[in-house]
Amino acid sequence: MNTAPHLHVSAPPPVPLTPLDPWTAALVRESTIRPVSARAVEEFQLEKLRSVLAHAKENSPWYARHLQGFDPGHVARLQDVSTVPLTTAGDLREHGPAMCCVSQDEVARVVTLTSSGSTGKPKRVFFNKQDLEATLDFFDHGMRTLVESGQRVMILLSGPTPDSTGDLLSRALARNGVDSLVYGLVQDPLAALEQARQYQPHCLVGFPVQLLVLARLDAAWGTRLNPAKILLCSDYAPDSIIKYVEREWPCQALVHWGATETGLGGGVECLAQQGSHLRQADLYVEIIDPATGEPLPAGQWGEIVVTTLRRQAQPLIRYRLGDLGRLLSGTCACGSSLVRLDKVQGRLSQRPRLANGHVLGLALLDETLFRLELVVDFSATLHGQGLDQELRIRLKAMQTKGRESFDPLRYRAQEMLAALPELQDTDQGPGPRLTLAVLPWDGEPFTAFKRTLTHETRP
Ligand SMILES: [Zn+2]
Structure with missing residues (x-):
């Protein structure tokens, strides 16, 4: 026995x-x-x-x-x-x-x-x-990790012109009997959400920040989307965004890696989510x-x-x-x-060295700032050289009912950034001064798909 x-x-x-x-x-x-x-x-x-x-x-x-x-x-x-x-x-x-x-x-x-x-x-x-056929073939087989025949995919990538990324992906999905809606890049998130609610996709494909804003809006107004899978492409996929969408929808968010130079597609995660x-x-x-x-x-x-x-x-x-x-x-x-x-x-070119010896990358800011529930986008600029550096961050945040001030959010963001070892003083020099502004995002045209980190060496 x-x-x-x-x-x-x-x-x-x-x-x-x-x-x-x-x-x-x-x-x-x-x-x-x-x-x-x-x-x-x-x-x-x-x-x-x-x-x-x-x-x-x-x-x-x-x-x-x-x-x-x-x-x-x-x-x-x-x-x-x-x-x-x-x-x-x-x-x-x-x-x-x-x-x-x-x-x-x-x-x-x-x-x-x-x-x-x-x-x-x-x-x-x-x-x-x-060359395009090879890309179609990769999209077809790569997407089989996420969807099967009879399911629906909403594609928030450039399209629907012939041979655009969205069009190629849509044609590849059709080979496996998967229906798709090539929506294009999201400029009006409210309109995109409305379309998604009507279409009820099993899977959404898009830039991480664009998917984040849809997930935040859907959650804010009573979640009605129910995708099982999300594919984050074309940009760094922050864990902070992955965790948020996986919890809100709930779904499994996989990462695609690729660039135009790789033939649009490059690699995709399997369900183990341990690299593409x-x-x-x-x-x-x-x-x-x-x-x-x-x-x-x-x-x-x-x-x-x-x-x-x-x-x-x-x-x-x-x-x-x-x-x-x-x-x-x-x-x-x-x-x-x-x-x-x-x-x-x-990008290696977007990694300025700070006076304290650390290297500042967008990934670090993504992981920190997108953990804040209302944040939908930001831009960062490092000003100055040598010992006098200032990191200016402009956050875009959703407004919620009854919220008169963004001050609490600004204090919280300031606190989280100040706690990062990469931004603190070291033996080599001081960390950058932090200046934070929070701007309301209330549904105006949304053009964010890649955050920027620029370095202004002139004061
Ligand atoms: Zn694997």
Whole structure:
């Protein structure tokens, strides 16, 4: 007779294998083994790495010069990729069209990226039909973590023009029998909430801040939305926002990682929520020391560098994304050994060093300020250099009935920020002075999708 019948009771339910695993297995032609072996994936990546190097060198005038004297045949192991020269956003800005490997007739879509604050040329990213097909395929399989046939997804991303992110996602979902509403970016949260209440999506996809404002409004007026899943994309996904939406709706909020340069999609979390499983048949992701360019091992934070392994129109080879990230090693709780990328911590260029020796990042402000129940958005500016620094923060907060003053919120925000070790005085110097303003947000046009942290060096 079994005398220990309760031992299994507390075991957590098993996490289902990410659907990206069998998908990748099929792409790397290892469809019989589950989960896919890291070795099979790496062998496929090595083969594709050699062919993308040859393709770029042969067909793009810019890469022919950039890779001059480099023999793709000398890449014997994946690690040898570190001998290939890096490319930068500046290269893409200046030479984007010359990085193309196909004729302009073959280009199906061009995404033009103008970065705020930069006065230079925009970046232009080119895709042909096959490139877009690869993205559709990734969206289709990645979304199977979140929804199944017969369910509904509300997409709060750019759309619905043909081949916009929203349109591609919607078409990918249709392949799996999932209905979708491409709403576009939220400018009027009240109108978006009304549409969501009518549509009753099983899943919402959007920028973290945009989903936060919908969740806050829905909660304020008696929750009527009931999504089971949320997909946070295109920006740092603060734990403070994840916890809030998971509690309010209640749902499971997963993180998607990607950039236009990665082909819009890049990786998505499985239900274990322990980092985004990467689209490894299409992308080779490295982390480098941003100062020296040296490759860093899994677990260490550094700059994310991507190589597009199957991109036809405009391959990107060891392209520096400018974002701070790290790879997670080991097998995921879902059983997959597909490489995972931890939550990206934001732009390296938006991390000013403070007089006290600490580095200030948006992620830290996100985690602190979005814990305050009424806050829907903020902007931050660090003024001055040396020992005289001032951090000015403008919070946007929802107004609630009977609240005459935002003073309590301002005091609380001030208190929470002042308690952060990163903002306090150290042996190296003083922490920045804090100036906080709270502005009411009462439903006026809402353009927030990415917070900014700027550094004004002039007083
Ligand atoms: Zn997993």
